[in-house]
Amino acid sequence: MVHYKLTYFDFRGLGDCIRQVFYLANVEFEDERIVMKSDEWKNLKPKTPFGHLPVLTVDGLEIPQSMAIVRYLSKKFGFAGKTPEEEAWVDAIVDQFKDFGVSLRPYIYTIFENKPADVVEKTKKEVAIPACENYLRIINKILEKSKSGFLVGDSLTFADLVVADNLLSLHNDGFIKKGQHPKLDEFQAKIHNLPELKDYIASRPSTTF
Numbered sequence: 786m787v788h789y790k791l792t793y794f795d796f797r798g799l800g801d802c803i804r805q806v807f808y809l810a811n812v813e814f815e816d817e818r819i820v821m822k823s824d825e826w827k828n829l830k831p832k833t834p835f836g837h838l839p840v841l842t843v844d845g846l847e848i849p850q851s852m853a854i855v856r857y858l859s860k861k862f863g864f865a866g867k868t869p870e871e872e873a874w875v876d877a878i879v880d881q882f883k884d885f886g887v888s889l890r891p892y893i894y895t896i897f898e899n900k901p902a903d904v905v906e907k908t909k910k911e912v913a914i915p916a917c918e919n920y921l922r923i924i925n926k927i928l929e930k931s932k933s934g935f936l937v938g939d940s941l942t943f944a945d946l947v948v949a950d951n952l953l954s955l956h957n958d959g960f961i962k963k964g965q966h967p968k969l970d971e972f973q974a975k976i977h978n979l980p981e982l983k984d985y986i987a988s989r990p991s992t993t994f
């Protein structure tokens with residue numbers, strides 16, 4: 786049996802969609818959770834392929850980069866799209882999610898660098914909120930056209946996992962208010978209530994992001 790070990794931090798972040806693929810596929814994995822501000826991470830960081838987590842170890846082979854990992858597992862377990870065109874759309878949505886993350890950076894830095902409250906608020910208003918509105922508009926538009934309620938095709942793909950978990954973070958951060966985007970709320974609930982995921986989602990440590 787293949788031995789999978791996922792090394793990530795003790796929050797959802799970029800790692801939880803990977804954990805969720807294992808639950809969906811009902812495949813055992815070692816879920817190694819590390820505290821970011823710890824000596825354990827300080828010692829491990831230089832030994833990782835790219836100096837970041839997540840890293841997936843497959844029978845001793847290390848694979849870095851969250852989206853490469855989730856795509857690799859999804860291809861193996863059948864959640865990457867059923868045709869080359871579906872695969873392209875799954876990748877496009879995930880790339881859009883990554884672009885959204887990049888566009889939020891100036892705002893996130895104001896928080897990490899403890900900038901004065903007025904600078905944080907200004908960056909939130911001028912950068913983060915418009916970026917968020919643009920991203921949510923794109924996802925909404927895709928869902929409005931979807932007949933299955935999934936983002937691509939008629940079954941779940943890893944794009945659904947990535948987007949649904951990110952929507953939860955945007956709710957937790959106050960970027961989305963309950964009821965403001967019913968289609969997105971409905972979508973997130975649909976994914977997180979899938980029978981294969983429901984118990985894990987209910988029992989996982991509750992973190993803001």
Ligand SMILES: N[C@@H](CCC(=O)N[C@@H](CS)C(=O)NCC(=O)O)C(=O)O
Nearest residue numbers: 798799836837838839849850851852
């Ligand atoms: N593009 C990378 C980004 C990885 C990344 O930035 N990971 C963060 C946690 S989400 C990290 O390792 N932070 C700790 C550090 O850089 O020391 C991916 O998607 O895996």
